[in-house]
Amino acid sequence: MHENLVIVESPAKAKTIEKFLGKDYLVTSSMGHIRDLEKKDFGIDMENNYEPKYVVSPDKKKIVTELKKLAKEAKTVWIASDEDREGEAIAWHLKETLKLKPEKTKRIVFHEITKDAILRAIENPRPIDDNLVNAQQARRVLDRIVGFEVSPVLWKKVKPSLSAGRVQSVAVRLIVEREREIISFKSKSSFRVTAVFLVPDLDGNTVELKAELKRRFETKEEAEAFLEKCNTAEFNIADIVKKPSKRTPAAPFTTSTLQQEASRKLGFSVSQTMSVAQRLYEAGKITYMRTDSVNLSSLAINTAKSQIISSLGEKYHKVRQYKTNSKGAQEAHEAIRPTYIDKESVSGSNQEKKLYELIWKRTIASQMADAELERTTININISNSQETFQATGEIIVFDGFLRVYMESTDLEDDNVGATVSGTILPPVKLNQQLRADLIEATQRFTQKPPRYTEASLVKKLEEQGIGRPSTYAPIITTVQNRGYVVKEERPGVEREYLQFSLKNNELKKAVKTEITGAEKNKLFPTDVGMVVNDFLIKYFDQIMDLSFTANVEIEFDEVADGKRVWNEVIDEFYQPFHQHVENALEVSERTNGERILGDDPKTGKPVSVKIGRFGPLAQLGETTDEGEKPQFASLRSGQHLETITLEEALDLFKLPRDLGEYEDKKVTVAIGRFGPYVRHDNKFVSLEKGVDDPYTVQLDRAIELIEAKREKDRKALIKTFDEEPDLRILNGRWGPYVSYKKKNYKIAKGTEAEKLTLEDCKKIIEEGPKPKRGKKK
């Protein structure tokens, strides 16, 4: 029996704190929120001032029972949830749910988990801040109202099971709008001129000096004419300018910046980063990983200092205090940093090691001196032209924090060429004559806006104050689970470009090709995502506004400051909002993103595309009074409502093709989810990739494929039983298994499959397989 019960939010935190407090204190955790709005019946009493109806969350029932018991036994209950809006609400819910008596309940807060900070907190308890709690209730109720009033509109007007929300709908909007920018983007080309000059270095060897023309030419005529001029020109150095510059380290990691850097440097997905970080946190190796604070504790700053000074020396160290400036930050925690900064690496999985190292470097670098650089710019005159070549180089005078860590950027590295930073230029003098070895004019194209990656979407959301550190990863999953967004790889297309080159007094023109627009792990909107987005913007423009969250946050802050009453804030929002809901239900047509593509030249029937029950489809013809029915065909992966052409849509109706008959049964060819296939006797055989074309393949080839498949299946068949024709023992990719009525059953390792009897097989079927997890219908 303990005198004192301390309740924090996470078990890992509880473990650490218990060590500081000694045996009079039992420290336990609530695992976050313990109550939430009732899920059925809206969970809000709309007739009674938006009174929330709270229930203990199903997965927290056990915890609540346990906490009740412990609270009863303790003399004093210390509620130590985070010092932000959500944390304060957790404290209040705990007080209410556990029915804690005010005289034995104390609310405490601390921002860093050190013995001093915690003891100080114990000495300075305070009452629960009702204003802050009310701000959280306003936030919670608003989100419920938006989500649960708008989603049903979508079920009626677009498709069942869809969803809308303050955060997810804006996230989808960002991706949809970026996609449209890319679709409508017209790239312009210009000619970039680069030159390689040959100069002697200090040892008399010939080295290259690479330079780029300051101006780009718009037309190929200009570019060609310029190169012709260069053929007879002389080049000399007009000036050499050296400029010092410096670079400053980035702030320590927050959730969002950690996700971005782990994505850029380690190729981690956002959720991967979080689960690896969670393991490091639970092992006590890093501080809490869901934070928007860049603040380091004084202890951390001091350890970093001695670490830097002892390994690199005094001049590499600089104390820096960082301040958070992102919208909506609530700063309940420290930045993400190693718990013990003197530990450069940790044991664990490869991923854990890599992520830890990244966090360690970022933390150390944040307390290091600026890097000092010197940038040199050399201008090169052309005797018969006003144009100038420019060569730039950059040397590091003092590496400072770069010794440890350098932040990456999202920019695609397209400008590889003469102006690479970090390059050292060869020694040259003013007025020195240069010999040109090669001058090239290369056609370059303006870049489409980049698609979002998971991490760059998180960055954008954070900048707008949308979402919280604990929700960035779930947001990304939600929009994908709802089918609004897909993360994909898409192949690029070949593009031709011109290149003029001048070498040895010879001007050559070449047409070259490059691959452009290839994407990997980028976020694309689906057709449903686009249709839903347009519908929401049309009827709920307020919710869809990028600054909606920021606007309501201002009001929540006023509630937190005691300047406004939370139900009034909600009411002010709800009255006009609900009108929009009513209006949308009344006015809007069923929306399916229909687009008329034109008429089929053969039949004159109209061709259109829209979203159907099973996804996007193309339609040929219309339902008429004479009983004529239209033809339908699903769009294929890679085809989209907004971009499909009439020709592509017409192609869809060419399949399935009838090839004829084989063994008195029809042979048809079509394209399915796994590519082109031949269908015969209700069996499917894939066409061979790169060999067969579903539009031209003939019956004899199809038969060949069917026979090959049969031969393969025969080889896979180990045993059948006459009494039970549905039951077969087969040899699959992972060894032998039992197949019965379209379900497969694992055979335990080590058993000889050939010797299994019918009884053995039936036993196997009874025992397995366990029902699959997840809510698959």
Place this chain on the structure above:
DNA sequence: CAGTGAGCGAGCTTCCGCTTGACTT
């Protein structure tokens, strides 16, 4: 696991933020 695109229409779907397991292959 590749087809389907309507029809009787039951009963269901859905939000954001705070936390950690319990699940397979």
